[in-house]
Amino acid sequence: MSLPDVIVVGAGIVGAACARELAASGLRVTVVEAGVVGGGATAAGMGHLAVMDDSDAQFALTAYSQSLWRELAAELPKEAEYLPCGSLWIAAEDEEMAEVYRKERYYCGRGIPVEVLDAKQLAEAEPNLRPDMAGGLIMHADAVCYPPCAAKHLVERSGAELMQGREVVSVDDSGVRLDDNTRLAAGAVLLATGTAVTELLPALAVAPRKGHLLITDRYPGFVRHQIIELGYLKSAHSTPSDSVAFNVQPRRTGQVLIGSSRQYGVTDGAVESEMLSRMLRRAIGYMPGLAALSSIRAWTGFRAATPDKLPLIGRAPGFRNVLLATGHEGLGISTSLATARLIGDELLNRPSAISRQPYDPARAWC
Numbered sequence: 001m002s003l004p005d006v007i008v009v010g011a012g013i014v015g016a017a018c019a020r021e022l023a024a025s026g027l028r029v030t031v032v033e034a035g036v037v038g039g040g041a042t043a044a045g046m047g048h049l050a051v052m053d054d055s056d057a058q059f060a061l062t063a064y065s066q067s068l069w070r071e072l073a074a075e076l077p078k079e080a081e082y083l084p085c086g087s088l089w090i091a092a093e094d095e096e097m098a099e100v101y102r103k104e105r106y107y108c109g110r111g112i113p114v115e116v117l118d119a120k121q122l123a124e125a126e127p128n129l130r131p132d133m134a135g136g137l138i139m140h141a142d143a144v145c146y147p148p149c150a151a152k153h154l155v156e157r158s159g160a161e162l163m164q165g166r167e168v169v170s171v172d173d174s175g176v177r178l179d180d181n182t183r184l185a186a187g188a189v190l191l192a193t194g195t196a197v198t199e200l201l202p203a204l205a206v207a208p209r210k211g212h213l214l215i216t217d218r219y220p221g222f223v224r225h226q227i228i229e230l231g232y233l234k235s236a237h238s239t240p241s242d243s244v245a246f247n248v249q250p251r252r253t254g255q256v257l258i259g260s261s262r263q264y265g266v267t268d269g270a271v272e273s274e275m276l277s278r279m280l281r282r283a284i285g286y287m288p289g290l291a292a293l294s295s296i297r298a299w300t301g302f303r304a305a306t307p308d309k310l311p312l313i314g315r316a317p318g319f320r321n322v323l324l325a326t327g328h329e330g331l332g333i334s335t336s337l338a339t340a341r342l343i344g345d346e347l348l349n350r351p352s353a354i355s356r357q358p359y360d361p362a363r364a365w366c
C-alpha cells in the first residue's frame with residue numbers, strides 16, 4: 001500500500017472538512033477516527049452556521065467559511081438538514097439596541113446582509129418571543145445544519161481511506177502510532193482531535209468548555225430563525241464562570257433546539273439538572289411558550305477553547321510536518337470549511353483568501 005500524503009487524526013466536522021479539502025486538492029488522505037465519524041463535539045453542537053464579529057480575525061474566518069457552506073449546500077444530503085433560516089440577535093432593552101446598531105454598521109461595512117428590526121417588526125418575525133423586546137438584528141445569510149450528518153457526508157465524499165475505531169497514541173514528523181502499536185507513516189499529519197489534542201500535545205493551551213442543549217418534539221413554525229440574545233456575547237466570550245444564554249434554533253424536522261450553557265473546569269459529561277434548569281429558565285424568560293413544549297432529549301458536549309477565542313490552524317510549533325486544526329470553541333461547525341481551506345493552503349503552499357496569521361498555533365504553545 002502506498003503511503004498517504006496526509007493522515008488526518010479525528011473525523012469531527014473539522015477533520016472531515018479537511019479530509020475532503022485535501023483529497024479534492026489531489027492528496028492521498030487517510031483519516032483515523034477513534035470513535036465514529038462526527039461523534040465528538042460535532043454530534044453535540046447546535047449547527048448554527050454563523051458570521052460573528054467578536055474580533056476582525058473571527059469575522060474573517062466565519063464570513064469566509066459561510067461563503068464555502070453556501071457553495072457546499074447544494075451537494076449536502078437532506079440528512080444534513082441545511083436550513084438557510086437566518087439569525088436574529090435580539091435586544092431585550094433599549095440599552096442593547098446600541099449593540100444592534102454597532103453590529104449593523106460593522107456588517108454593512110463588510111458586505112454582510114443584515115437588517116435592524118424595531119419592536120413591532122421583531123414581534124412579527126418571531127411571534128413567540130416575549131412581547132416587550134426592544135428590537136433586533138437579522139443576519140440574512142446565516143444558516144443551520146445537522147453537523148454529524150454533514151461530517152459523514154464530507155468524509156464519504158472525500159474518498160479518503162477511513163480507519164474507524166483506531167486511536168492515535170503518539171505523533172511525530174513522519175507519522176503516527178496507533179493504539180495497537182501499528183506505525184502509520186505519511187508526508188504530514190493533521191491533528192483535528194478537538195479537545196483531545198492535549199493528550200497528544202500537552203503543551204497546547206486548549207481547554208474543554210462544557211455546554212448543554214435540549215431538543216423538543218416537533219412544532220413546525222414555532223421558531224423561524226436561529227434566535228440569540230445579545231447577552232450571549234457576554235456569556236460566550238467574556239465570563240470565565242458558568243453562564244447561560246438564550247439561544248434557540250428551528251430544525252428542518254420542526255423540532256426546537258434550545259441552548260446554551262458554558263462551563264469551564266468540568267470534565268464530567270453528565271447532564272447537570274441545575275445547569276439545565278438555569279438554561280431553560282433563561283429561554284422561557286425570552287420565549288414563554290417554550291414551557292408548554294415537550295422535550296425529547298438533553299445532552300452535553302465539550303468545546304475546545306483557546307485563551308484568545310480563536311482556533312489553532314497551521315503548523316504545530318516544534319514540528320515540520322504536524323499541523324493542527326482545533327480550538328474552535330463554539331464555532332467549529334461554522335468555521336470548519338474555511339479551516340480546511342487554510343490547512344490546504346498551508347500544506348500546498350497556496351496563497352490564502354484571508355490572512356492565516358491570526359490562527360497560527362504558536363500563540364497557544366506553553
Ligand SMILES: Cc1cc2nc3c(=O)[nH]c(=O)nc-3n(C[C@H](O)[C@H](O)[C@H](O)COP(=O)(O)OP(=O)(O)OC[C@H]3O[C@@H](n4cnc5c(N)ncnc54)[C@H](O)[C@@H]3O)c2cc1C
Binds near residue numbers: 195325
Ligand atoms: C453545546 C454546544 C453547542 C455548539 N454549537 C455550535 C454551533 O451552533 N455552531 C458552531 O459552529 N459550533 C458549535 N459548537 C462547537 C462545535 O460543535 C465544535 O467546535 C466542533 O464540533 C469541533 O469539531 P472538531 O472536529 O474539531 O472536534 P470533534 O467533533 O470533537 O471531533 C474530534 C474527533 O477526533 C477524534 N479523536 C480524538 N482524539 C483522537 C485520537 N487520539 N485518535 C483518533 N481520533 C481521535 C474524536 O473521536 C472525535 O471524533 C457547539 C459545541 C457545543 C458543545
